[in-house]
Amino acid sequence: MCSVKASLLQVDDDLVDVLRTLHHHRYLNHTVLILMGDHGARYPSFIRASLQGKMEERLPYFGFAFPPWFEKKYPQAIANLRTNTDRLSTPFDLYETFKDFIHFQGAGPGDVYKRGISLFKEIPTERSCQQAGVAVHWCACLDWRNISADDSGVQRAVRAAVDTLNNLTAPYRQDCALLALQVVGSASKLQPRRELLSFKSERLEDRQVDLSGNTKNTMTLYQLTVTTTPGGGQFEVTVTHHHEKDAFTVSEKEISRINRYNNDPACILKKNTQIRAYCYCNNNIKSKY
Template sequence: MDKNIAGTLKIRLTYIFSQRHDKAEDCINVCKIPKLDVYNPGIRYKIGEIELKCKNKASFTFENGHRLEINWTAVRLSNVSSTFSSCTYQPIIRPVSVPNHNFFQYGPESAQFYLSVNISDEFIRVKCFDKTNTVIYTNFHQFVFQKPDVERRCNKAFKEHSGNPAIKEKLNVILLGTDSISRLQSVRSLKRTRAYLHEVLEAFELTMYNKIGDNTFPNIAALTLGKFVEEIPYNESYRHVPFDKHNFIWKQFSAKGYRSLYIEDRSGTFDYMMAGFHSYPSDYYNRHFFMAMKEEKSVWNTDDLCMMDRLETGMVLDYAAKFVRLQQNSPYFAFSFATTLTHDEFYHAQYADLPLLNFIRELHEDQLLNNTLLIVFSDHGIRIGNYRNTYEGMMEERLPMMHLVFPKWFKEKYPLYSKNLKLNTKRLTTPFDIYETLRDVLNFDDKIFQRKGYKNRGISLFREIPKERTCKDAGIAPHWCTCVEHTVVNTSDNTIIFLSDFLVRSLNRKLSNVQDKCEVLALEEIRHASKVQISESVLETRKRKVKPQAHYQIKIKTKPGGALFEATIFYDERFHFRRLDGDISRINKYGNQASCISENHELEKYCLCRK
């Protein structure tokens, strides 16, 4: 058993719902989440307020409105100042519909320019030359323009939508997502952003926001489609099928006349080992821009987090900000998600603090959030690494950050909704609830209290979420549920050995179709085991008797390869019945160990390729 886990479990007897403990709310909630130390001794000294500085020197070119200009100060300070000649650019093009989500091509090269040039393309690659016509500089730039066809369609649809007397409000929406940041990680690492959200914007923070799936894909699918992955439907047999036909929340807003933006960095929630979108999923979309940059290896630096002198996450936020400014007098829905900076890198979260703060502060100070719902969120906490291998890390992985900022006038005009939003900050919530809330924002009428969510699973935050809500009610599998108490069980216990053997066999069954490529796994060590129990208050509330059935959470190490796996297993001792309840988590890094099945997203975390 891990010593650090055993030590922390001894003191996890109280509960937390916010940074300031609320005993009154604690008494009435059925779901009780174990109290966690925001600054546990293993990490406190490594967290600071740090800005990541890109290693590359200042760019020779920069955007100024719809013009691209040469930064002659940067040129003169460079080692090519005496030989610098001129620059050209090429548009980066992707047809509106193409059967390859990673497709891009370059258009014709422009005429040479020496000072500046007007740009009419959304995305461009620029190259500069010396006097021998040798390329000495490459960079990428993005611009945002009004699109006449989008304007015509949206104006017509919004006129019809706003003409409906039942619709009382028409808020814009900005979804601002950053990968792998738990709520407590945001307390540690996004100090300036949190301070601004809470002290200036009076954000509603969901302190019991629980993820519903392992990685980014199922949690973003729940937030934007209101469904589990299997309900979409999606599994590995669909990995070559694009997501174009699905009615994402931004498409629902678009159908009512809202201009839509969907932007991510190189990773892509619906692109990694999947088919992505073959048609533009939104009015403004930039995957081909990031694919073009990805292929230009020479422009990346600082552990591939920077493109020239700009942080990639900053480029995502910059494009989103340009879109908001362009559409400030029109209804819009913007979805932005940045992955590469913080994905599976615990200490990188602090690098996102200043970019997020600047984005939010500049929009607020320019009065661009006055009619907008701003949601600042993450998909899950850190999933892999040393911190994830602790009890705190396991819990934080399941509790991502979620903030909602409504305009001040909205909260004053609708005090009941504001009251419920405040109550719900200390109730068990999920991505399904955010989806239902967004549907109510779009259809803001008198039926908010009568409207039912998909399969009655999600509950709009405008309604009070019941204090009796359980993980089962909310659609959270036992493996991801944080409304539990963990009782340590000796790893030499016969039941734990029995269940660990079952877990290894379950892993090998998953790999059965690729056994010619992947090693057969065997148990090397049982690292930790606990009995997962519903809290006493739940048992008292529901007046249930204790049954010979229980959930166990088990962490094992397998060989060959040294993989660490964690799973929650339901066990009925009367019949020796065992069942996996939820996913199997891989909690240490696996790098290129599964390169032999690199197109199989579902199995890569389990596979160790045969040599």
């Protein structure tokens, strides 16, 4: 079995061969070439557990190569595309860009209230993950504050995270072990800034801001990295604390397995592949004795 590094090197050579062929036969004179990946370099596990690895999972590579004549014919579209390399963009924008290839709608400013914006339009600098339809768990533009694992809110969030993992495997408890917390690797907290909660209005004529508001904060988000036992599974989980109900909830879509599970879930692969990231087979425990 090839190592991850060796596999990547082999793919790299194949990619160079493809690009050379396209260039040599002049296919790129009338073709837009797009290269992309679903994530960056996130393995081995010590990389994924780092801040860099976290960003690699959320910010995959994406690149365009246009024929030389394209920029001459559509200079503003290419100028916007270059500007957008420093703006918040998503796969939904790629869909809108493809639509522009078929029927070009112009290279003006993008509408921040639309989920997808063609990359030939300028994406507004103020665009947020919420406006772009990016879930909090996957957003790379948020200001998280690191907090202690001993914080009472973190401890409740951790319990909610581990309970959710066990609930996902509960129908297969005969096969999948009941998980428990081994260690909290990191914990961070996201909540609205005080200035946001106190904002009431702004006078357009002189930009004077009224901060006498008293908006109630209804939720706090926790992002955790935890290791569970048995099996040593490592997970990154976003947990929502709903203040009015004083409830901590986790969506399966906001759980990332950040280390390899290899053959740990072999016992359920023919029964339910969707839970393989969360299942550590009981027979793995028995085989150690």
